[in-house]
Amino acid sequence: MDSEPDRKGPVLFYTKAVIDHFMNPRNTGELAEQDTDGFGMAGDPECGDQLKLWIKVHGGRIEKISFKSFGCPGAIATSSMLTALATGKTTEEARSITDDDVIEALGGIPENKKHCSLLGVRALQSAINDREARIREG
Numbered sequence: 001m002d003s004e005p006d007r008k009g010p011v012l013f014y015t016k017a018v019i020d021h022f023m024n025p026r027n028t029g030e031l032a033e034q035d036t037d038g039f040g041m042a043g044d045p046e047c048g049d050q051l052k053l054w055i056k057v058h059g060g061r062i063e064k065i066s067f068k069s070f071g072c073p074g075a076i077a078t079s080s081m082l083t084a085l086a087t088g089k090t091t092e093e094a095r096s097i098t099d100d101d102v103i104e105a106l107g108g109i110p111e112n113k114k115h116c117s118l119l120g121v122r123a124l125q126s127a128i129n130d131r132e133a134r135i136r137e138g
């Protein structure tokens with residue numbers, strides 16, 4: 001006898017922008033070593049997801065940015081949007097991008113996926129710190 005599928009689980013409603021950035025993530029992959037001015041990583045110990053992010057800075061602005069995600073749809077969509085927001089910004093402007101900025105640019109994200117947007121924000125801040133350390137070290 002056929003049984004009804006279980007529809008009792010939590011249902012996540014994603015905006016069109018979230019689905020678009022998940023299905024067609026922007027700025028994915030690694031930057032070549034000669035193009036990399038900063039590299040950052042962030043992980044979420046709760047879910048085990050991870051993000052790596054590379055930046056190239058020219059004239060004080062983020063000229064290229066790219067990421068690799070080992071994470072959920074929320075992590076991929078928010079990281080993709082983060083890279084779109086950061087492109088062309090000065091490193092100081094990029095450093096001040098918050099997880100709320102990313103979520104707002106996506107038109108919202110389900111409550112239990114909000115933490116995913118922190119991965120990209122933290123990885124970008126870590127990449128900017130890495131770039132500054134490279135400059136200090138010459």
Ligand code: FES
Pocket residue numbers: 044047048049071072073074075113115116119
């Ligand atoms: Fe881990 Fe989304 S559930 S980053």
